[in-house]
């Protein structure tokens with residue numbers, strides 16, 4: 001009987017300009033899995049550059065044997081001070097269901113917390129069963145559901161880093177004011 005969990009072979013850390021092409025390959029590989037596709041809203045090179053250039057944003061990567069197999073972006077002070085956003089979470093299809101996605105989000109949450117954020121926001125489309133299950137496991141609570149372009153529902157989740165967590169009403173008021 002196996003008494004210990006298998007050792008992880010991947011590492012999670014912050015990415016930098018040296019990782020530009022690897023992140024581009026990753027995003028190209030998963031582009032059409034996003035709803036809407038990533039390229040529908042922005043050129044991928046522009047997106048990666050925008051995040052690498054901004055002190056309020058950053059990429060995090062998962063590396064397995066020198067290969068970038070997953071990534072996620074964080075935004076500090078997103079729309080209000082001390083609110084973090086976790087976005088563009090992706091793991092290469094052949095590396096899924098090994099705990100890489102969840103470790104990426106956990107790492108992102110710890111970066112946000114270490115940098116003074118008091119809560120994190122994360123979103124996905126309503127039919128994304130994998131992301132929904134993962135966010136629930138990580139303690140994110142649904143705070144809003146909104147229809148985008150009359151075509152699909154986007155769900156917003158929040159995870160507070162403080163006790164007691166901020167109320168939905170307060171967040172919704174803030175969000176609706178934008």
Ligand SMILES: CC(C)(COP(=O)(O)OP(=O)(O)OC[C@H]1O[C@@H](n2cnc3c(N)ncnc32)[C@H](O)[C@@H]1OP(=O)(O)O)[C@@H](O)C(=O)NCCC(=O)NCCS
Nearest residue numbers: 033089090091096097098099100101102124130131133134
């Ligand atoms: C979502 C995604 C990042 C998950 O990455 P992953 O490395 O496979 O996820 P993990 O192995 O860490 O899974 C963590 C948990 O998430 C849930 N989960 C992951 N994939 C799932 C799936 N296909 N179906 C149902 N639940 C799933 C499970 O609860 C899982 O825990 P378990 O394996 O112990 O059951 C990956 O499927 C992906 O890149 N999808 C395309 C892009 C995307 O949807 N991004 C997120 C929206 S922004």
